[in-house]
Amino acid sequence: MTDRVTLKDVAARAQVSYQTVSKVLNRQTRVSTATEKRIHDAVRALGYTPDQRARNLRAQRSYMLGYSWRPDSPNQVNPILDLFMHSMVAAADAVGYHILPFPHPDPEDHIDKYRDLIRTGRVDGFVLSSVEYQDSRIRFLQREKFPFVAFGGVAEPSAMYVDVDGTEGMRLATAHLIAQGHTRIAALGWPKESRVGELRLAGYVRAMRGAKLPVRARWVARGTGSVETGYQATQHWLQGGERTRPTAIVAVTDVLAIGAMRAIQESGLRVGADIGVTGFDDTPLAQYLTPGLSSVRQPIWQAGQNVIDLLVHCLEQEPLAQTRVVLNPELVIRPSSLLHADNTSEIAITHNE
């Protein structure tokens, strides 16, 4: 290990007392300009850095922000939450903080992990993702008056959050299909218990009603976000006759959309030309599917920056212009949702276009 340079080393080199060095560096006293210069020269020459641990103990701060996320399984990744992590690490670093990642705990000791990190002074605040209705973490942190920011909308009053407008994202995707002449559009959603899923489906309903198109209950399928769910629902829809079946499908995830694409292709129809499909999340490989999958892209990098900005402003007790940030997603259009897809280039549509 490195031999640490101490205040005493600096004092010896600057030919002043230990106490003088300490007071000058902490700006608790004034000395002659010459002495001050000698001290600062010694600090630079020896490469002295104050111990962050001692500094943190004095300040009762750790400059760490706890973050736990739910991996799908040990062999899967969630690209959205991972990109979110990259963004937060960069944003925190820029303002002198670090992210402390910890594993998503079992439901039964959900709160224990948070309590433990607070009590041991490990973190100054938390970032929450995968927030649920009546999330016990939020109840706990609000009771403890411990700072946190959620990624995803939160109903609890006074809770700070950054959200991406999922309703707007699905509205964009549905309106894009309607603009191409589709009138019979089906939707693949999550189970009703999913707040995020219901908000996304609301965008589908909004676009349909806005165009005075009917929303049929049998054309809204809900299930787990698996390829199989999307595949089975689509297979079922395609059994209708050519004049009555849906001509387009919007999905609340790319994985559901992939299932829809499979069912369409297996039935001998063409994705895009015969049945338009859109996904949600713009997963890294969505562009490489055949055909490339149109998808709603969330501004994840921006969300990570905003989350850290809110949390650090709160910790530093600086005024905040807003405590709830809602970002708009954009629709990335690829051949899967185009009737005439000669052009394989991507088009991005955002709220204001």
Added chain:
Amino acid sequence: MTDRVTLKDVAARAQVSYQTVSKVLNRQTRVSTATEKRIHDAVRALGYTPDQRARNLRAQRSYMLGYSWRPDSPNQVNPILDLFMHSMVAAADAVGYHILPFPHPDPEDHIDKYRDLIRTGRVDGFVLSSVEYQDSRIRFLQREKFPFVAFGGVAEPSAMYVDVDGTEGMRLATAHLIAQGHTRIAALGWPKESRVGELRLAGYVRAMRGAKLPVRARWVARGTGSVETGYQATQHWLQGGERTRPTAIVAVTDVLAIGAMRAIQESGLRVGADIGVTGFDDTPLAQYLTPGLSSVRQPIWQAGQNVIDLLVHCLEQEPLAQTRVVLNPELVIRPSSLLHADNTSEIAITHNE
């Protein structure tokens, strides 16, 4: 913020002095069983936890392991390194450590970030990934005698690392194509400066030579790992006549393989039946490509566990059976590399099969 329960609160409740509580909890003194029980009861009742910051300062430890990774761009993710992070966070948590992620620094202040984290006592050790030839971080950390473990092979003597055998991975992929009757196999690699890329290509050469098949210089293309590189090299190879062009292509990444698949499909040939293709990394969506892409899967979760195991053993000064761990990858076979792909199910082939 939570009102912290202090040693004084415990002392008041247990009706002993502050010093007694401190000494008993730190096992520096013995008291009567009754007193000890009163103290422990008070600790439990009040939920007292020692301040980790104070404990760290005394121990001159942080129980944090620094890790920095190179994101491809703010809008891309590296699923491999992200899964590695998940694994390390879980492994560290299980032994009382945390991962401290920090942004990959610019080349010019590469070392400053590492030096700063050491000098401020922020971390006890580092995990390095994306290691290069003559990596300045390794030179620096070895000079400072500061503990680290690399993910990826390292030439420097006495450096600890966990590596996945890329040569073996490409050998498996090439041997699988040879076993199906392919004799004219081309390879898509990275530029020669890439140590990882050259090790993977060595596996291609080993399998070809093992089967006494010729390795032709014009059938080994090197370039950046982009779709475009794989596309152009494959387009060039396909211009050869049907009897002389390659019938299979192994690639050192999935993205290069996707480029090859595009060129094959655009030329009117079938991936699998006409030209077999394999990738490397088993990217999350590889299974959803059309056809599904055979790929070499690295045991990333295992690698993360082993990296933390090595580093923590080193920090705790516990004996290590080995300081260099080399893991074998497996080949996941999908229709892209099968001549007769009626069966869309996956097959995994590992070293010992």
